[in-house]
Amino acid sequence: MRAENSQVNSTRRLQRLAITIITFAQLFATSLWFSANSAAFDLMHYWHIGISEIGWLSNAVQAGFILGTFIIAITGFADRFAASRIFCFAAVSGALFNFTFAFFAQGIWDGMFYRFLVGISLAGIYPVGMKLAVQWAPSHKAQVLSLLVAMLTLGTALPYALNGLAINLNWQHVMSIASLCALLAALMIYLLGDAKPPSEQIAIHQPAAKTKPPLFLAFRNHKFKAAAFGYFGHMWELYAFWTVVPILIVHTNLAQALGIHQAMLSFFVISCGAVGCITVAWLNRYFSSSTLAITALSLSTLCCISFSLGWRVIPAGGLLVILAFWGAAVIADSPQFSALSAQACPPEQIGAALAIQNAIGFSITIVSITLVTSMLERVGPDASWLLIIGPVLGVIGFHRQYKIRNAEKYSV
Numbered sequence: 001m002r003a004e005n006s007q008v009n010s011t012r013r014l015q016r017l018a019i020t021i022i023t024f025a026q027l028f029a030t031s032l033w034f035s036a037n038s039a040a041f042d043l044m045h046y047w048h049i050g051i052s053e054i055g056w057l058s059n060a061v062q063a064g065f066i067l068g069t070f071i072i073a074i075t076g077f078a079d080r081f082a083a084s085r086i087f088c089f090a091a092v093s094g095a096l097f098n099f100t101f102a103f104f105a106q107g108i109w110d111g112m113f114y115r116f117l118v119g120i121s122l123a124g125i126y127p128v129g130m131k132l133a134v135q136w137a138p139s140h141k142a143q144v145l146s147l148l149v150a151m152l153t154l155g156t157a158l159p160y161a162l163n164g165l166a167i168n169l170n171w172q173h174v175m176s177i178a179s180l181c182a183l184l185a186a187l188m189i190y191l192l193g194d195a196k197p198p199s200e201q202i203a204i205h206q207p208a209a210k211t212k213p214p215l216f217l218a219f220r221n222h223k224f225k226a227a228a229f230g231y232f233g234h235m236w237e238l239y240a241f242w243t244v245v246p247i248l249i250v251h252t253n254l255a256q257a258l259g260i261h262q263a264m265l266s267f268f269v270i271s272c273g274a275v276g277c278i279t280v281a282w283l284n285r286y287f288s289s290s291t292l293a294i295t296a297l298s299l300s301t302l303c304c305i306s307f308s309l310g311w312r313v314i315p316a317g318g319l320l321v322i323l324a325f326w327g328a329a330v331i332a333d334s335p336q337f338s339a340l341s342a343q344a345c346p347p348e349q350i351g352a353a354l355a356i357q358n359a360i361g362f363s364i365t366i367v368s369i370t371l372v373t374s375m376l377e378r379v380g381p382d383a384s385w386l387l388i389i390g391p392v393l394g395v396i397g398f399h400r401q402y403k404i405r406n407a408e409k410y411s412v
Contacts, residue, residue, distance in 0.1 A: 018136040019144055021192045022129060023151045029091045029125045029185035030155030032098050032118055033061060035178040036111070038159035038263065039171035040246060043111075051247055053108050055373030058243045059366045060112040064119020065126075066362045072123060073355035083132040084194045090124025091186035095179040097121060102175035125185075126152060127354050134342060135195040145335035145342075146281030153273035153331050156242060160270065164263035226398050227293075227340035228357050233394015234297055234333050235361035237304070237387045240368040241330050244376055244383075245269050245323070248311075251381050254323075257316035265320070269327040276328030277335055284336070289343075293336035294395060300329035301391040308384045364390070 036043070040054045047053075071077070077086065101114035133144045158181070162174045246266040249255055255262040280292050303326035311319060338354065345353045368390065375383035 015137050018192060018195070019133060019147065021188050022133045022136065023147045025087070025091075025185040025188045025192075026125070026129045026148050027151035027155045027158070027185075028181035028188075029087075029094065029129070030122070030152045031158040031178040031181045032094045032125075032155075033122060033152075034058075034156045034242065035098055035159040035175045036061075036101060036115055037243060037246070038163045038266075039175065041250075041262075042171040047107055047111075049108055051377045052374050054247075055243060055369050056108065056112055057115050058239065058369050058373075060115040061119035061122070062239065062362050062365050062369065064116040064121075065123050066119075066359050066366075068120040068123020069127060069355045069359035069362070072127070073359060082194045083128050083135065084189050084192065086124045086128045087132060087189045088186045090121045090128070091182045091189070094118050094121030094125065095182035095186075098182070099176060099179045102172040102179075123355075123358075127358050130338065130354060132189070132194070143281045143284060145338050146277045146284070149331060149335040149338075150274040150277035150281075153277065154271055157267045157270035157273075160246070160263045160267035164261045164267060224341055224344035224353065226290075226400075227337045227344060228360075229397030229400075230293055230297060230333070230394045231337040231341070231357060232361055232364055233390040233392070233397065234300075234330075234337060235364050236368045236390020236394075237300060238330055238334070239362075239365040240372040240387055241326070242270055243369050244372055245327075247373075247376060248307075248323075248381050248384070251376075252311050252319060254316055254319055258320065269320075269323045272324045272327035273331035276330075276332035279328075280332045280336060289336040289339050290398075293333040293340065294398060296329050296333035296336070297391045297394055300326060300333070301388055301395075303329055304384060304387050304391070308382065308388075311381045311384075 036057050037054065043049060043057075044051075044054065097114055097117040101111060101118070105111035105114055130145060130148055133148055137144045159174065159178055162177055163171070246262055249262050249265050249269075255265055258265070276296070280296060283292055303322055307319070307322050307326065310322075314322070338357075341353060341357055368386070372383050372386050375386060
């Protein structure tokens with residue numbers, strides 16, 4: 001009995017260590033995502049571009065991520081090869097492409113190309129990192145995914161902090177730090193490796209089924225469809241919000257009023273999402289993932305309405321509070337929707353299902369980023385009204401699918 005208890009404790013310690021390594025690797029590697037956006041005002045000055053072109057750079061990353069996730073989903077790479085190997089290769093390639101953007105891009109068009117390649121690399125980091133974490137702790141999906149998304153959020157915010165702190169460094173060197181962080185992430189995952197078959201962990205080296213990859217098979221499941229529709233609505237808002245946060249801060253004179261560098265304010269607002277994810281992970285002990293996901297999506301909508309109605313008249317301190325709560329709520333639902341999706345799928349479909357869900361979700365972000373940034377140039381912060389569309393449709397789609405499922409469940 002003692003030997004058995006000792007083995008269980010050893011397994012738990014190994015799981016905690018692995019999850020700690022994966023979460024920090026996710027933090028460092030995903031700093032590539034918005035590394036160019038943190039230099040938006042420098043790029044606008046040197047390349048003589050506007051807000052819409054910054055949106056194009058964001059969309060180039062999203063488009064690359066979409067292509068990468070579609071490749072993973074169609075080929076079944078995520079379920080055929082060791083997740084740690086995919087993650088390491090993607091982190092190294094993303095670091096190199098990010099470095100190339102910083103020192104070789106001469107304008108918007110070649111800059112978009114390099115950012116597109118960074119996006120492809122991120123497809124091997126974010127969803128594959130999620131699967132790697134679930135393999136190490138399969139019985140704690142929602143909590144583990146909350147930690148990973150919290151690290152994604154901090155990784156997104158990290159370049160802004162570097163930009164705000166390293167005032168004496170030019171933007172190329174700040175982006176290079178993000179590349180070094182990604183290389184460190186690759187080393188960490190390389191040393192960790194994949195989960196081993198013993199105990200409750202999922203065996204990862206079993207051969208993939210000799211069938212056609214189940215690309216859209218998961219959408220036959222109403223539980224998966226409900227989570228996916230909520231996730232899609234959340235994605236309409238999330239990346240468009242992250243893209244325009246620094247621009248909203250500048251347009252509302254928030255940085256000037258508070259006497260704080262706009263990059264540090266952007267870091268604060270976006271990084272509040274990590275607090276939101278961790279808080280929701282703790283609440284997950286008492287409430288279901290579906291309840292928490294829809295609550296966060298609804299709170300995000302209320303924050304958007306409050307900002308859109310009051311940005312002209314609310315004092316700077318109150319506006320920062322609204323943006324902070326918005327930053328916390330806008331991402332807090334993401335791990336819960338992903339956990340619901342993962343729970344709705346059999347183990348052999350998780351990699352492909354999460355990849356296709358991410359691919360569709362990020363396709364939606366291209367539309368919302370394009371619309372919001374173009375409208376922001378024309379009407380200013382009032383463009384934030386466009387962000388409400390996704391959460392409202394996400395809540396409606398989520399509840400509709402659950403109603404259909406319950407109707408089928410109790411029909412005879």
